[in-house]
Amino acid sequence: MSTNPYHDDRGNKDRSITNPDGVGEIPTGHRGKAKPSPGGPFLIGENMTGGYGKGGPDILHDCTIAVDRGEIAVIVGPNGAGKSTAMKAVFGMLDLRQGAVRLDGEDITDLSPQARVGKGMGFVPQTQNIFTSMTVEENLEMGAFIRTDDITGTMEQVYDLFPILRDKRRQPAGELSGGQRQQVAVGRALMTQPKVLMLDEPTAGVSPIVMDELFDRIIEVARTGLPVLMVEQNARQALEIADKGYVLVQGANAHTGSGKELLADDEVRRSFLGG
């Protein structure tokens, strides 16, 4: 089975995988009131242990990452720490040997990535997150592949959030700048009207100005009440906008706290933030 939901069943008309009550509104409004979900955070990968393939070594060791309603949660840590692996595990791209993934209290550990999209998960992977030969608009249409209703309203919301994409909607996405491509990738994930957005290094390879701009847009999305779980290499800047932060080292939780707490922690500063 392909692990990439966007490569399967593009014309799927199965209502069971659509999301009838996604968040919907992208740009305006204020941050949704944080309502604790019964039984823990809105999305949690809890005590996850596992690696790639059947006999592969464990990459994650009792690793927990989570995001609650109305929050931005940020995962930082050194290269190879397992940040992307943890995100893939939450999205169902890894067979966990131990641990569970729960969305809004429901155990989804055994669901395929595609079924998780149907449950309301939007995921932007670290690499290969757009179709470069397709136009911007075709990418957004592909993002909405599980929907059978009218997507034009959502597309307008994405264009309102990222106006440059409206101007470039007829251009192949591969011709766009790095920052614009990341906007396409985030926009594409928003096209399913997800209930939670997972971003793996949305600011990879962009200039500091473009990074600030992307962070502003991500905050704007989060303020509509859409929880955001994101991996970031720009640790300091990301923790500044994080309600909750996780430092992962060698596949395990090394430090967890509010963004403020982690920024103030001497050990975190010394080891991960350059002092």
Ligand SMILES: Nc1ncnc2c1ncn2[C@@H]1O[C@H](COP(=O)(O)OP(=O)(O)OP(=O)(O)O)[C@@H](O)[C@H]1O
């Ligand atoms: N598809 C794969 N198959 C086997 N091993 C993998 C695969 N992808 C990653 N790994 C291994 O898993 C470990 C964690 O990698 P991962 O990509 O999750 O780290 P990361 O924290 O996201 O790093 P980076 O900051 O570079 O993105 C590494 O040892 C890596 O070699």
Ligand SMILES: [Mg+2]
């Ligand atoms: Mg990674």
